[in-house]
Amino acid sequence: MSNGAHEIIFRPGLEGVPVTHSAICDIDGLNGHLSYRGYSIEDLAAHSTFLETAYLLIWGELPTEEQLHDFEAEVQRHRRVSFRVRDMMKCFPATGHPMDALQSSAASLGLFYSRRAIDRPKYVYDAVIRLIAKIPTMVAAFQLIRKGQDPIQPRDDLAYSANFLYMLTEREPDPIAARIFDRCLILHAEHSLNASTFSARVTASTLTDPYAVVASAVGTLAGPLHGGANEDVLAMLEEISSPDQAAAYLKKAVENKQKIMGFGHREYRVKDPRASILQGLAEEMFARFGRDDMYDVATALEREASSLLAVKGIYPNVDFYSGLVYRKLGIPRDLFTPVFAISRVAGWLAHWREQLGANRIFRPSQIYTGKVTRAWCPVEERTLEMDA
Incomplete structure (x- = not known):
C-alpha cells in the first residue's frame, strides 16, 4: 500500500519488526541458545541465584560479593506489604483469578511509593527493590486470603525462593525444592521482547511510574495467548x-x-x-x-x-x-502464571531501565481501512439501512 513518498509494509503483530535496541537478552532460535547480558542460560541456571540474575539483568553486570549482599538484604527488608494492601486484597472476590489480583495489587503500590521521580537513581533503585521483594508476598497472600486465611508474614531467615514457598504452602520447603524453584525463576526471568515486555516498554516510554509499568505487563501476561x-x-x-x-x-x-x-x-x-x-x-x-x-x-x-x-x-x-x-512443588495450577510474573518482573524492570536510558514514546502508525468522505445526516433522518 502506498503512502505518498514510500510504501508501507503491514506486518500483523509487528512480527519481525525491530522496535528498539536492547543489550539485555539474546536469542539464537536456530541453534537453541539463550543468554542474559552475554551469559548462557545454562551457566546461570547451574551457578547463579535468581536475585543475582535479577541484578545482572537490571544493572547490566554480575554484582560483586558486597553488591549482592546489599541487594539481597534490601530485598529481604522490603518483603512485607502494607496492611492497607492486605486489607484491599481481602475485599477481592475469592473466585477472582490470581492474575487479576496481582495486577491490582502491583498497581496499588504506586499509591504508596510513586513520585514519578524516575530521573533520581535512588528512586529507581528503591522501586526495583520493592517490586522484586513484594510481588511474591502479594501472590502468596492472595492464595491464603481466598482460602479464608490470613497471609503468612515473610521469614527473614529464609532466602528469596524458600521464603515464597514457605508463605505459599505454610511450611518450610526442602532445600533441594527451594533451589530447584530458584532455578525455575532464573529460566523465566527474561526472554526478549515478548508481549508483556513490549507492553512494559510502551508504558515505560510515557515516563509513568514503574508500578504502572509492571501492572501493565501483568495485565498483558494474563492473556491466554501469552501466559498459562x-x-x-x-x-x-x-x-x-x-x-x-x-x-x-x-x-x-x-x-x-x-x-x-x-x-x-x-x-x-x-x-x-x-x-x-x-x-x-x-x-x-x-x-x-x-x-x-x-x-x-x-x-x-x-x-x-x-x-x-x-x-x-x-x-x-x-x-x-x-x-x-x-x-x-505444591504450587496450585492457577498460580503458575503469577509465579511466572514473580520471575519475569526482573526482565520487565531491566527493560524499564533500558527504555529510560534512550527514551522515545512509542507511537506506531496504522493503515486506515474505514469509510471515507461521509456526509453528515441529522438524527431524525437516520435509518438502520444507512449503517448496513
Missing part, C-alpha cells in the same frame, strides 16, 4: 492419561490441525534450551520427592513428536515441563 500454557500442558497430559496413548493423541491432533500445548515457539526452531533444563529439574524433583506419572506421558509425547513435528521445526518449549515441576 503450562496449565494447558498439564490438562493435555491428563487427557492423554498414559504413555501408550500419546501416539494416537498426537496423530489425531495433527490431523485435526489442533495446537499441541507446550510445543512450538516463535523464536526457536529446535528444542527450547529452557525446556531441556526444566526436564532435568523435573527429574531431580522426582528423584527426591517421588515420580509424577504424567512425566512418563510427557516424555512419550515428546518421542512421538520427534518424528511428526520436529521436521516442521516444532519442539518442546519452556511450558512443556515447567507445570510438572510446579505441581510437585
